[in-house]
Amino acid sequence: MQDLINISNDIRKDIIEMIYEAKSGHPGGSLSCVEILVALYFKIMDLSLDENNMQVDRFILSKGHASPAYYAVLSKKGYIKHEDLITFRKYDSYLEGHPSNKIKGVEISTGSLGQGMSVANGMALEKKLSGKNGMIYCLLGDGEIEEGQVWEAFMSAHKYNLSNVVAIIDNNGLQIDGTVESVKKLDNLYNKLASFGFNVKEVNGHDLSELIEALNEAKLSDKPNCIIAKTIKGKGVSFMENQVQWHGKSLSDDEYRLAMKELGGNI
Amino acid sequence: MKSTRKAYGEFLLGEGLKNENIVVFDADLASATQTQMFRDKFPSRHFDMGISEQDMVGTACGMALSGKTVFASSFAIFLTGRAFEQIRNTAAYSNININLCATHSGLSVGEDGATHQSIEDIALMNVIPGMKVFSPADEIATRKILKQCLKLDGPKYIRLGRSETPDIYSSDEEFELGKSHTFGNGQDGTIFATGMTVSIALEAKQILKEKGINVRVVDLYCIKPVDKETIIKCAKETEKLVSIEDHSVIGGIGSVISDVLVENLPKKITKIGVQDKFGKSGNYKKIYELYGITKENIINKFI
Numbered sequence: 001m002q003d004l005i006n007i008s009n010d011i012r013k014d015i016i017e018m019i020y021e022a023k024s025g026h027p028g029g030s031l032s033c034v035e036i037l038v039a040l041y042f043k044i045m046d047l048s049l050d051e052n053n054m055q056v057d058r059f060i061l062s063k064g065h066a067s068p069a070y071y072a073v074l075s076k077k078g079y080i081k082h083e084d085l086i087t088f089r090k091y092d093s094y095l096e097g098h099p100s101n102k103i104k105g106v107e108i109s110t111g112s113l114g115q116g117m118s119v120a121n122g123m124a125l126e127k128k129l130s131g132k133n134g135m136i137y138c139l140l141g142d143g144e145i146e147e148g149q150v151w152e153a154f155m156s157a158h159k160y161n162l163s164n165v166v167a168i169i170d171n172n173g174l175q176i177d178g179t180v181e182s183v184k185k186l187d188n189l190y191n192k193l194a195s196f197g198f199n200v201k202e203v204n205g206h207d208l209s210e211l212i213e214a215l216n217e218a219k220l221s222d223k224p225n226c227i228i229a230k231t232i233k234g235k236g237v238s239f240m241e242n243q244v245q246w247h248g249k250s251l252s253d254d255e256y257r258l259a260m261k262e263l264g265g266n267i
Numbered sequence: 268m269k270s271t272r273k274a275y276g277e278f279l280l281g282e283g284l285k286n287e288n289i290v291v292f293d294a295d296l297a298s299a300t301q302t303q304m305f306r307d308k309f310p311s312r313h314f315d316m317g318i319s320e321q322d323m324v325g326t327a328c329g330m331a332l333s334g335k336t337v338f339a340s341s342f343a344i345f346l347t348g349r350a351f352e353q354i355r356n357t358a359a360y361s362n363i364n365i366n367l368c369a370t371h372s373g374l375s376v377g378e379d380g381a382t383h384q385s386i387e388d389i390a391l392m393n394v395i396p397g398m399k400v401f402s403p404a405d406e407i408a409t410r411k412i413l414k415q416c417l418k419l420d421g422p423k424y425i426r427l428g429r430s431e432t433p434d435i436y437s438s439d440e441e442f443e444l445g446k447s448h449t450f451g452n453g454q455d456g457t458i459f460a461t462g463m464t465v466s467i468a469l470e471a472k473q474i475l476k477e478k479g480i481n482v483r484v485v486d487l488y489c490i491k492p493v494d495k496e497t498i499i500k501c502a503k504e505t506e507k508l509v510s511i512e513d514h515s516v517i518g519g520i521g522s523v524i525s526d527v528l529v530e531n532l533p534k535k536i537t538k539i540g541v542q543d544k545f546g547k548s549g550n551y552k553k554i555y556e557l558y559g560i561t562k563e564n565i566i567n568k569f570i
Contacts, residue, residue, distance in 0.1 A: 054333065054334070101361045101362075108363075112352060114321075115352075118328075118357075119325045119357060122327060122329020123329040123330070126333035126335055148321075152317075153322050155319070156316060156317075156322055
């Protein structure tokens with residue numbers, strides 16, 4: 001597990017580096033989903049290609065603003081050159097502010113919230129139709145699920161009993177205008193999802209063992225799956241943790257040095 | 268006489284028999300969009316997503332990303348209006364190979380009234396980068412254009428109608444991306460039309476001929492990319508230009524033609540269509556009369 005913890009820390013350093021260099025971006029929601037992405041890409045997902053040249057397990061980052069975390073993970077997996085990461089959001093770069101499927105390893109463009117779950121369902125539906133193995137993972141924000149389309153998609157996952165779908169909700173409790181509870185009120189998310197026909201599991205979203213266990217369990221489920229990952233927005237950088245203002249802004253020179261120092265990075 | 272939506276339903280059924288890779292999506296309107304024929308024959312390949320157009324477009328994109336040949340349908344107002352941003356961001360920006368077939372376009376919806384009459388869908392789809400936009404006028408055009416769509420990659424919008432349209436084309440007619448069809452070679456004027464208005468334009472052409480005025484009719488069955496060459500040629504060769512469409516004159520074919528002319532050969536064009544108004548309930552032919560989408564109105568522009 002220590003290797004995955006080390007990888008998570010490397011990803012966090014990349015996130016800070018990218019956003020600092022870009023002078024813009026979304027640190028809070030990128031730092032909150034690091035362990036989720038690391039568990040998926042380094043432990044859970046079969047990234048090999050099937051006979052139709054499609055990945056066996058597929059992933060959609062519906063909360064597209066966590067692109068720094070996504071790109072950093074894709075880079076560690078060899079899809080993106082590591083030196084390209086610092087070009088993030090820049091004019092000459094292919095690393096768009098929000099994921100574009102022109103980037104190697106990215107299946108679909110996302111960023112306009114609420115749209116990824118439907119696409120995940122479509123991929124899962126095709127697997128069922130064609131009798132293919134493999135799972136579809138979709139990472140959503142807890143603020144994101146205020147979008148109605150997400151619940152349309154949850155109903156579809158239930159209707160078609162897409163047990164090969166895993167929706168992972170990065171439940172960091174914050175969104176741009178404040179806490180998710182104050183902006184829209186999610187109340188009891190577990191009960192909501194369960195009543196929509198999901199196999200729901202709540203985990204500590206920074207505990208890799210808990211995440212891996214839940215993700216492994218989901219593979220055996222006979223219902224669509226939802227993992228509510230309790231996370232801390234800005235996790236890993238003390239002055240960002242649980243601070244709503246770090247949703248979407250870059251770091252000053254001093255903040256950058258402090259953040260990198262906390263993450264044990266070289267400046 | 269057949270509606271283009273009926274022709275669409277029959278096309279799906281026919282192709283579905285030949286091609287197992289075809290899947291069809293609908294949003295609780297299968298009996299209206301005519302995808303029910305496909306559904307009844309191939310239930311496992313038809314997905315009724317319920318009254319959830321946004322979810323339908325996204326799910327259809329996921330299916331397309333898995334290699335399926337995808338058709339997704341609803342009424343034009345809901346598909347292009349409700350799901351605009353899903354079409355823009357999920358489908359078009361990702362260059363998904365998807366056939367968006369919208370029925371019940373324009374005022375010709377009739378009795379359902381203004382809320383169900385899309386007079387903006389051409390504008391909405393045209394403005395999306397990379398979107399291909401088709402608008403067939405009759406059964407044969409519908410079938411042939413859909414056949415073409417099977418060979419074209421990327422997002423496509425096919426605008427279909429609720430009401431029956433007269434047969435215009437013979438089965439040996441070809442329809443290609445970026446082309447149009449010209450009827451006649453009259454020098455006195457050109458009537459540009461698309462979809463439901465092509466037959467109206469052809470009737471006007473006949474009456475004008477009897478009055479000694481020779482016009483040609485251009486069917487812009489492919490609105491994007493539009494046949495610039497033919498538009499410029501007609502502007503050079505004919506005296507007067509008129510466009511007629513069951514759509515708002517803002518952002519419809521009249522606007523598309525104007526854009527081409529302004530950049531190449533500035534010339535006046537008279538646009539017949541919906542003049543910045545909503546539609547209304549009633550028999551569609553009466554509504555067409557109210558909005559001047561008639562052969563009489565075309566004829567008046569030439570006399």
